[in-house]
Amino acid sequence: MSDPFVTRGFVGRREHGYGGGSLAVRTPPGQYLTSDFPVLSAGPTPRTPLDRWSFRIEGLVREPRTWTWDEFQALPARDWTVDISCVTKWTKLDMRWRGVSVDTLLEHVDLDPTAAFAIAWADGDYTTNLPLSDVLNGQAFVAWEYDGRPLTPEHGGPARLVVPGRYFWKSAKWVRGLRIQASDEPGFWESLGYHNRGDQWLEERYGGD
Amino acid sequence: MNANGVVNQGDDAMADRVGSGPAEDHVLDGNALAGRLAAVFGADVTATPGQCAHCGTVTVVGELRAYVRAPGAVLRCPACGGVVLRIVETPEATIVDARGAAQLRFERR
Amino acid sequence: MPDSISWRLATVAALRDETPTVRTFTLRIPGWPGHRPGQHVDIRLTAEDGYSVERSYSIGSEPERAGEIDLTVERIAEGEVSSFLHDVVVAGDRIEVRGPIGGYFAWDAGLGGSLFLVAGGSGVVPLMAMLRHRARVPSPPSASLIFSSRQYEDIIYRDELELLAARDDRLRIAHTLTRSQPSGWTGYTRRIDQAMLGEAVAPLGNGVRAFICGPTALVETAANALLRLGLPADRIRTERFGPTGT
Numbered sequence: 436m437s438d439p440f441v442t443r444g445f446v447g448r449r450e451h452g453y454g455g456g457s458l459a460v461r462t463p464p465g466q467y468l469t470s471d472f473p474v475l476s477a478g479p480t481p482r483t484p485l486d487r488w489s490f491r492i493e494g495l496v497r498e499p500r501t502w503t504w505d506e507f508q509a510l511p512a513r514d515w516t517v518d519i520s521c522v523t524k525w526t527k528l529d530m531r532w533r534g535v536s537v538d539t540l541l542e543h544v545d546l547d548p549t550a551a552f553a554i555a556w557a558d559g560d561y562t563t564n565l566p567l568s569d570v571l572n573g574q575a576f577v578a579w580e581y582d583g584r585p586l587t588p589e590h591g592g593p594a595r596l597v598v599p600g601r602y603f604w605k606s607a608k609w610v611r612g613l614r615i616q617a618s619d620e621p622g623f624w625e626s627l628g629y630h631n632r633g634d635q636w637l638e639e640r641y642g643g644d
Numbered sequence: 645m646n647a648n649g650v651v652n653q654g655d656d657a658m659a660d661r662v663g664s665g666p667a668e669d670h671v672l673d674g675n676a677l678a679g680r681l682a683a684v685f686g687a688d689v690t691a692t693p694g695q696c697a698h699c700g701t702v703t704v705v706g707e708l709r710a711y712v713r714a715p716g717a718v719l720r721c722p723a724c725g726g727v728v729l730r731i732v733e734t735p736e737a738t739i740v741d742a743r744g745a746a747q748l749r750f751e752r753r
Numbered sequence: 754m755p756d757s758i759s760w761r762l763a764t765v766a767a768l769r770d771e772t773p774t775v776r777t778f779t780l781r782i783p784g785w786p787g788h789r790p791g792q793h794v795d796i797r798l799t800a801e802d803g804y805s806v807e808r809s810y811s812i813g814s815e816p817e818r819a820g821e822i823d824l825t826v827e828r829i830a831e832g833e834v835s836s837f838l839h840d841v842v843v844a845g846d847r848i849e850v851r852g853p854i855g856g857y858f859a860w861d862a863g864l865g866g867s868l869f870l871v872a873g874g875s876g877v878v879p880l881m882a883m884l885r886h887r888a889r890v891p892s893p894p895s896a897s898l899i900f901s902s903r904q905y906e907d908i909i910y911r912d913e914l915e916l917l918a919a920r921d922d923r924l925r926i927a928h929t930l931t932r933s934q935p936s937g938w939t940g941y942t943r944r945i946d947q948a949m950l951g952e953a954v955a956p957l958g959n960g961v962r963a964f965i966c967g968p969t970a971l972v973e974t975a976a977n978a979l980l981r982l983g984l985p986a987d988r989i990r991t992e993r994f995g996p997t998g999t
């Protein structure tokens with residue numbers, strides 16, 4: 436196969452850090468830094484009213500647990516400042532979120548000893564899968580505030596999952612619950628060629644990476 | 645193809661009109677994916693009728709609602725919003741998930 | 754591989770500014786198989802490190818101009834590709850092109866029935882290919898265009914449209930300017946709505962084939978309105994361009 440044709444004068448619009456140094460180190464391989472917050476979506480924006488919203492943990496737990504919006508807001512919340520990488524190559528540093536840790540949520544259920552995976556489901560028929568080891572110990576939270584303001588529907592509001600250590604497709608927008616399972620179940624993108632785990636530092640974009 | 649051999653479909657995601665507007669503004673239709681689908685199916689499919697597996701409505705691919713600002717492209721039924729086709733491009737392959745299409749009808753000329 | 758699926762190298766033969774933000778690029782393509790009015794091409798830009806982007810652009814020229822096509826592109830400030838095309842590309846540059854693509858949103862005079870066109874901004878481009886083709890055909894069917902632009906200076910192909918309509922009393926063109934109008938303006942001044950479409954489509958009688966192209970919101974509004982006006986769904990074809998820049 437011959438070399439691809441190079442278009443004269445085209446470099447594309449990519450920010451490669453702000454001059455290297457510490458910011459370059461924070462940019463995972465193959466990513467470029469952005470100051471925008473792009474909206475990516477696979478479908479129409481769900482808009483669940485808060486009085487109909489709920490979050491549920493079910494599956495391999497002794498008893499499923501459901502929270503209404505008010506009950507969810509009453510949980511101990513904290514702030515996170517994290518870097519986010521999307522598989523479409525943008526990375527945004529120092530994103531400020533507020534929400535509840537998945538650890539806190541799991542404290543309210545008794546996990547079966549065979550529990551190994553959490554399948555997150557969301558409005559709009561979206562799912563993504565994570566091993567429990569990827570969401571425990573402060574690695575994941577459910578956020579309802581971004582940058583000091585309520586999370587807008589376009590960015591996943593009222594609440595979304597955030598897993599900073601994985602490509603952002605794992606951070607399910609409009610999340611409504613976690614189903615705890617012994618076996619893995621590839622989600623919306625994972626079942627279509629994207630990597631099952633999605634560690635951006637190992638550049639796990641596609642299955643087979 | 646970039647150094648990874650991947651077509652940066654993410655930049656379809658950024659699109660020429662990147663912004664934080666609602667996804668609805670950015671809904672396109674199957675015409676926007678015509679080239680990519682033609683590369684896969686070997687023919688233009690925008691006029692190909694497909695039956696939605698969720699609601700049974702038959703529409704041509706050109707009328708499916710296309711969401712291209714995503715890790716892959718998603719084509720939805722204009723009647724019920726159900727996913728009809730999904731397309732992901734990896735370094736090795738183009739993956740088309742058509743489980744949302746009960747049937748695609750390719751007419752012979 | 755069929756012709757329309759492989760990438761070809763096109764040469765930019767000419768550039769012409771249509772409005773302050775819209776430019777037409779004439780591409781000469783060896784072995785170009787020809788196209789149907791309404792179809793588009795994909796173009797691909799590749800940087801030295803292999804980073805590449807693709808975009809689709811409608812062909813604005815008629816198929817009767819053999820071997821070359823016109824792409825009319827609006828410069829969007831945040832647009833990675835459109836700003837490259839406007840700011841960097843000069844005559845003699847080469848660009849990868851794939852197509853023609855899109856048999857669904859296409860029309861030629863042989864189809865019969867009258868032609869009803871609804872355009873928003875750069876959505877006029879594929880419809881212009883239809884009108885330019887129609888102008889080359891003896892005794893073409895009646896046609897009507899409703900064209901929404903922000904202001905007078907933004908009307909793409911303004912002079913040529915005036916000329917086409919002046920020469921052909923079976924072609925009607927109605928403009929609407931939604932943001933501002935010059936003094937003495939006698940056209941519409943509001944967003945496209947059912948009343949406006951009704952006035953334009955009524956004289957065409959039955960057998961209308963409608964093509965709507967532009968920003969998604971305009972396309973949805975117009976398509977729904979035409980359905981309510983009684984056009985059969987299979988006579989309405991749409992192509993959504995996504996949102997416009999403000």
